[in-house]
Amino acid sequence: MTGLQRLIGERRMPYVFLLPNLVFFGLFVFVPIAINFVYSVTGGPALFPSERPYVAADQYSYLFDCGSYVDPNTCREDHFWRGVYNTLFFSLFQVLAMVGLSLLTAVVLNMKIRGRGFFRAVYFFPVLLSPVVVALIWKWILQRDGLLNAAITGFGGDRILFLTEPGWAMFWAIFVSVWAHMGFYTLILLAGLQAIPSDIYEAAEMDATPRWRVFWRLTLPLLWPNLIVVIVLSLIRAVQTFDEVFVLTGGGPGTSTLMVVQYIYETAFSNQVQNFGLAAAASVVLGIVLFALTLAQLAFTQRKSS
Numbered sequence: 001m002t003g004l005q006r007l008i009g010e011r012r013m014p015y016v017f018l019l020p021n022l023v024f025f026g027l028f029v030f031v032p033i034a035i036n037f038v039y040s041v042t043g044g045p046a047l048f049p050s051e052r053p054y055v056a057a058d059q060y061s062y063l064f065d066c067g068s069y070v071d072p073n074t075c076r077e078d079h080f081w082r083g084v085y086n087t088l089f090f091s092l093f094q095v096l097a098m099v100g101l102s103l104l105t106a107v108v109l110n111m112k113i114r115g116r117g118f119f120r121a122v123y124f125f126p127v128l129l130s131p132v133v134v135a136l137i138w139k140w141i142l143q144r145d146g147l148l149n150a151a152i153t154g155f156g157g158d159r160i161l162f163l164t165e166p167g168w169a170m171f172w173a174i175f176v177s178v179w180a181h182m183g184f185y186t187l188i189l190l191a192g193l194q195a196i197p198s199d200i201y202e203a204a205e206m207d208a209t210p211r212w213r214v215f216w217r218l219t220l221p222l223l224w225p226n227l228i229v230v231i232v233l234s235l236i237r238a239v240q241t242f243d244e245v246f247v248l249t250g251g252g253p254g255t256s257t258l259m260v261v262q263y264i265y266e267t268a269f270s271n272q273v274q275n276f277g278l279a280a281a282a283s284v285v286l287g288i289v290l291f292a293l294t295l296a297q298l299a300f301t302q303r304k305s306s
Contacts, residue, residue, distance in 0.1 A: 033287075039280035047276070059281035080282055082255045083263040086170075090245075090259065091238035094174045098234045099227070102182050106189035107215075120190070124183035134180045135247035139163070142172055142248075163249055166256035173245045173257050180244060181237065185230045192226030193219070225301060232297035236290055260286055 008016065035049065040059055042052035067074030072081035109120050126134060141147045142162040149159045162168045196219065204214045220227075242261035245251070251258035251266075260282065268279035 036280045036283060039276050040284050041277075043277050045274065052277070055277070059277045060285075062278065063281055063285065077278070079255060079258065080260070080263055083258045083260040086256070086258055087239060087241075087260045090170065090174060090177075090241065090257075091235060094177055094238045094241075095231065095234050097174065097178050098182060098185060098238075099231055101178060102185040102189055102230060103227070105182065105186045106193055107219075109186070109190055110193040123186055126180050127183040129180070131180060131243040132247055134176065135244045138172070138176045138179075139248050164253050166253055169249045169253060169257050173248060176248060177238070177241060177244055181234070185234055188230055188233075189223065189226050192223045196222045228297065228300045232293060232300070236293050239289060239293070240286070 038049045039052070041054060041056060042049065043055040043058065044052050046052050063077050063080055065076040066072075066081065069075075069081070072078045072085065075081045105123060109116060109123070113119075139146075143149075144159060144161060144164075146162075148162070153159060160168065162172055200218055200222075201214065204218060209217075240261055241259055242265065245257055245259055246262050246265075249257045251262050264279045264282050264286070267275050267282065
């Protein structure tokens with residue numbers, strides 16, 4: 001037994017090894033969270049918290065000052081609420097597409113098909129790319145003189161402004177996000193499918209059970225814990241999306257693809273008048289939403305495991 005073990009005791013040794021990680025985690029996670037909260041309850045243009053006057057909940061009151069929460073035009077900070085509604089719309093359709101396509105892909109890749117290992121690697125490859133690289137590639141494809149419009153005009157069609165028309169811009173923002181991250185969630189679902197005992201399917205085959213009924217009555221219930229993880233993780237990712245959409249559309253045209261995280265970034269750093277307190281308040285609101293989603297995931301997983 002070493003001198004350190006004799007000094008602090010063998011049962012306390014694990015905490016010694018954990019201490020460096022806990023220090024770094026606290027320094028780069030808990031301390032920034034605390035500083036961010038301080039910014040959210042202070043005002044003024046000063047950068048250092050000690051030079052910022054205390055304003056209590058004024059920043060939050062300003063964010064939530066709306067005549068009608070359904071209409072962003074009635075809100076004092078209409079860009080924040082446009083970002084909220086865009087994020088909700090993006091999250092809803094992105095998560096639906098992500099879960100549906102990931103489940104379909106996982107089921108296909110779990111079958112005995114030729115080149116199964118190759119296709120598994122192909123579907124996972126976009127996950128390894130930087131989100132900025134993904135967005136730049138697709139921007140090169142979708143821009144006015146991009147690859148896709150070159151193909152359309154080559155067949156006699158007219159150019160389509162994929163990134164400068166609101167409907168098209170949001171569609172492609174969702175598409176690119178699904179394309180970039182689907183492989184990760186497919187891998188989770190594929191692992192769940194492979195964990196299902198094969199004798200269950202053999203018994204169903206002996207009973208001549210239709211395939212759709214096997215999928216609906218056996219596969220989905222047994223895969224439900226993995227599906228919950230995929231739904232919650234993809235929802236958290238969708239709510240805090242920024243890099244891909246920002247590089248692809250810049251939040252435009254207008255504010256049609258402006259997301260909450262982009263609003264926070266621009267309010268704090270990009271606008272001519274930098275409002276650190278308002279951006280911090282918006283980030284606290286977003287953090288509470290993400291924390292609630294994380295608790296929901298834990299509750300669902302514990303309920304299914306019990």
